[in-house]
Amino acid sequence: MFSGIVEAVMPIESSEELQNAYRIKIKKPSDFNDIKLGDSIACDGVCLTVEAFDDKHMTFALAAETIKVLQWNPQSWLGKQVNLERSLRFGDRIHGHLVTGHVDSLGKVARAALEGESFFLDVQVADSILPYVWKKGSVTLNGVSLTVNELQGNTVSVCLIPETLKRTNLGAVQVGGVVNVEPDYMARAIQRSLEVRKN
Incomplete structure (x- = not known):
């Protein structure tokens, strides 16, 4: 769950085609120092799961349903600047509204x-x-x-x-x-x- 308050804007730096899916790497914001494998991060409003990360990048997979909704075109998305938000913690203030990250x-x-x-x-x-x-x-x-x-x-x-x-x-x-x-x-x-x- 998210609040719709963007924390950072970072580019998509690579895209790899899989079987009926894509794997992307997004530049990691320097202050995203608390993320773990399996965490949910909203990327342009799409809830994606962290598959891997290092000091410079975060890796996510886009499944078939996400690709269909977004009409995914990896060529046009490479270099695209995306809004990023980490998931809410219980007890956080909610400055926007409750957002699921399930883009319609x-x-x-x-x-x-x-x-x-x-x-x-x-x-x-x-x-x-x-x-x-x-x-x-x-x-x-x-x-x-x-x-x-x-x-x-x-x-x-x-x-x-x-x-x-x-x-x-x-x-x-x-x-x-x-x-x-x-x-x-x-x-x-x-x-x-x-x-x-x-x-």
Whole structure:
């Protein structure tokens, strides 16, 4: 479980194709000095398991389902700067919202505009997650916990402050690009509970 508060932004430095999977190496932040094998780390919002690490790198495997959701293209991802967050500890303050790291789908960037000190981002999301997104609710984009400012049709609008731009990779997104989207998991759980009750 994560909070959607990014701790570091680091590049993917290598990608190895496996049988129906990929193994990637991401540059290790210098302050990630407490990680262990098997730890969960959110990489652009995707919960991945640490398979190996040293002073310079962390190694993860992307399984078939992750590859399908992300429409994985190793060539375009090499060198990509990814948002990183270590999992929460019990007793930590939660400054964002509870995030599982189970990315639901990709969203297409329809607007990315810096106006003064604010960065406005409009993302077209899949119809399947619309029941879990609402004005002033929470949404996770590339692992970043954000508040929904507006929801028009299938377009989610958020506004980023300078500190978020400085600490994440969202300031580099461009119109026509894609971001990883995870809706509020509590809303999904409530919706699922209501569906089960109806049946």
